[in-house]
Amino acid sequence: DAGVIQSPRHEVTEMGQEVTLRCKPISGHDYLFWYRQTMMRGLELLIYFNNNVPIDDSGMPEDRFSAKMPNASFSTLKIQPSEPRDSAVYFCASSLGQMGGYTFGSGTRLTVV
Amino acid sequence: QKEVEQNSGPLSVPEGAIASLNCTYSDRGSQSFFWYRQYSGKSPELIMFIYSNGDKEDGRFTAQLNKASQYVSLLIRDSQPSDSATYLCAVNLSGGYNKLIFGAGTRLAVHP
Numbered sequence: 001d002a003g004v005i006q007s008p009r010h011e012v013t014e015m016g017q018e019v020t021l022r023c024k025p026i027s028g029h030d031y032l033f034w035y036r037q038t039m040m041r042g043l044e045l046l047i048y049f050n051n052n053v054p055i056d057d058s059g060m061p062e063d064r065f066s067a068k069m070p071n072a073s074f075s076t077l078k079i080q081p082s083e084p085r086d087s088a089v090y091f092c093a094s095s096l097g098q099m100g101g102y103t104f105g106s107g108t109r110l111t112v113v
Numbered sequence: 114q115k116e117v118e119q120n121s122g123p124l125s126v127p128e129g130a131i132a133s134l135n136c137t138y139s140d141r142g143s144q145s146f147f148w149y150r151q152y153s154g155k156s157p158e159l160i161m162f163i164y165s166n167g168d169k170e171d172g173r174f175t176a177q178l179n180k181a182s183q184y185v186s187l188l189i190r191d192s193q194p195s196d197s198a199t200y201l202c203a204v205n206l207s208g209g210y211n212k213l214i215f216g217a218g219t220r221l222a223v224h225p
Contacts, residue, residue: 031211033213035215042215042216042217042218043157043201043215043218045212045213045214048211048212050211055210055211056210056212091156091157095211097211098205098211099145099164100162101147101149101159101162101203101213102159102213103159104156104157104158105156106155106156107156
């Protein structure tokens, strides 16, 4: 299995631009999570989906952030407009059921200048 | 109070020693607990999970859980320089959610 696949690995963008991060979960996994990691705040859960349906988006910081999961094999996290404080590593993770741990993707390092 | 608390470290141990990493959590109803290892610049990697009070062993790793004290720990025996990483404690919140909350992590340094 190829694991959780995220793209791009690195993204540098100017403030005010739209940024789209992509994730392909492990085939067969029914949960998908988006996390953000910074030195100051650690690993924060932004939103998660179960069977493509958003379950909890209470961690999404602002309306500038949105996430979609149009099918079981693809999800996007969009930031529009981006701001320098959005600079972080964004991880996507997936799991099968509720009892096991998550498998994380390699992450996208976002830098907003 | 943070939901999951860890000492940020660094915890420095000599090669071959036992490293002890600790974590406390605030949600008394939590049922599942995880330890992840994260090397610098890499993604978190699951190394242990535990659901029941007591100890769970896997190779050089032992996870310990005490729900009454809301405390979970990870012991690494015969520590190796390759164990040097940040160890993240994660707790699945109660209430039927599948929602892992992570601690800030403890940085472990194993020196030869």
